[in-house]
Amino acid sequence: MTKRRLSDLKKAQMRAGYLFVVPSFVLYAAFVLVPVAITIVLSFTYYDISFGADWVGFENYVRFFSERRSLEIFWNTLRFAFFAVTCNVLVGLLLALALNRVMPAFLLYFFRLAFFLPVIISAAFVAVVWSYFYSVDFGVINYYLLQLGLPAVPWLSSSKVALTSIVIMDVWKNTGFFMIILVAALQGVPQPIMDAASMDGASPWRRFTRITLPYISPVLFFCIVFATIGALQVFESIMILTGGGPGDSTRSLSIYLVDEAFGSFELGYAAAVSVTMMLLVLVVTIIQLVGSRRFVES
Secondary structure, three states: OHHHHHHHHHHHHHHHHHHHHHHHHHHHHHHHHHHHHHHHHHOOEEEEOOOEEEEOOOHHHHHHHHOHHHHHHHHHHHHHHHHHHHHHHHHHHHHHHHHOOOOOHHHHHHHHHHHHHHHHOOHHHHHHHHHHHOOOOOOHHHHHHHHOOOOOOOOOOOOOOHHHHHHHHHHHHHHHHHHHHHHHHHOOOOHHHHHHHHHOOOOHHHHHHHHHHHHHHHHHHHHHHHHHHHHHOOOHHHHHHOOOOOOOOOOOHHHHHHHHHHHOOOHHHHHHHHHHHHHHHHHHHHHHHHHHHHHOOO
């Protein structure tokens, strides 16, 4: 009798659990799974607003990987992701190491707030402000360059400099997020082990590479994956600063997707670009996960 009551209670708890999960699953299916499925199907069609969709197979994908412009945009996205991720995580780690030391409390909180504050500001607002910083004639950056006797730099109007300018702004805005996460990770490194290594004569660099880095490697890996996913989908900052120009030198896959979908009304081709972006993020993440087995300490 007792076993039967426990069994009935367990079934009732399972039913209650499923009832709580069903609303969120329905919303997830309606707003995520169904749109993804429709996009994948649409990517194999030529969609005309007036006449509907015609099945074209892999023609949209062949077009994307055979056109010079789309390959240049694909390369732009990879370059931006590489430099943005590297600089964001590296600068965030350096700031975290600088703040993970004994100092007056008010200075510690001041520096943390100062570096983290850009993270909570809208990316669109940050891009607008930096567009004034980068102005050739009236920008504050070029003003100080001229004061130092250096030539003004066409930050946003030169195809050789524009992408670097966007990376600089992205690092200024997002590196504080990784700094806060890495500061928390550094505070979890056992101090007795560090003290023992110091007493044994280990240099600061050796203590960092042999003790600190292995301990924070899971958090560091999370930062790299998180930054990579965000960088591969960059949109607002590039759209506001350069609009993808000059030419296509800073155009990302996200901007290209929007242009094709709502500018040229090539919805089938835009869907193929979207699926390509999804696969790119998936492949890069899988590569990082496989690499983590070697470089991330458990």
